[in-house]
Amino acid sequence: MRVSMVRTAAMALGLVAILAGAAGAQDKPADDTGDEPRGSVTNLPLPRYVSLKTNEGNARRGPGLTHRIDWVFSRAGMPLRVTAEYENWRRIEDSEGAGGWVHYSLLSGTRSILVTAPMLDLRATPLPDGIVVLRAEAGVIGRVQECSIDWCWLSIGGEKGWAPKSGFWGVDPEETFE
Incomplete structure (x- = not known):
């Protein structure tokens, strides 16, 4: 009797999960096509x-x-x-x-970046005329922590600042994240 109740409860939970999944699928935004390529092993985005x-x-x-x-x-x-x-x-x-x-x-x-510009200025604000807090030469590696459409918040050698995406490699041009 106990096995039967456990099995029935598990089947009911499975049905609830299936129904919840189906309901969730209907709640997707209309512009979410799901066409982003994903890794076959990790299901993480590619590239x-x-x-x-x-x-x-x-x-x-x-x-x-x-x-x-x-x-x-x-x-x-x-x-x-x-x-x-x-x-x-x-x-x-x-x-x-x-x-x-x-x-x-x-x-x-x-996430890290590689400076590709001959000289990359990290600035206190994401503005071309912001105060320069650090200058990094080509080939320097840093960490990226946040990106808007044109600028990223980087950490290089213990200093942090904003840099334009055009000066380094490691972030796609259209990529944004916090």
């Missing part, structure tokens, strides 16, 4: 940005240890763009398009 966890990460020709190493990334915190997923492997590329397949354990969800 997306991550960073290298370690000081060395092998990028392989294919997703597995038997594949040849084409590239070695050697800077912890380096921003990378995930373009595909296969089991425990992620296809990544750097700011120059170089890349390959790396094991997911080498990657962090922490």
Whole structure:
């Protein structure tokens, strides 16, 4: 009798979950097409940005240890763009398009940027004439914490400030987040 009651309760909860899911699907905004590509393993958006966890990460020709190493990334915190997923492997590329397949354990969800402008000014406000709080040369890595349509709030070497998206790599031009 007890097993039967548990099974019936579980079936009822399952039916409630199915009905709630169906109701939720009807509540989606009309402009939400759901066409954003997602990873087959993580269901996270593709492409997306991550960073290298370690000081060395092998990028392989294919997703597995038997594949040849084409590239070695050697800077912890380096921003990378995930373009595909296969089991425990992620296809990544750097700011120059170089890349390959790396094991997911080498990657962090922490967002970082790579300064690409010859000199990037971090400003106290997201305005072209804002007070400069830090100047960073090309090749410097920083962390990104927030982005509006044109500016991002960055942290570089312990200093924080706003920088225009055009001066670094690691955020898509149309991307915004808090």
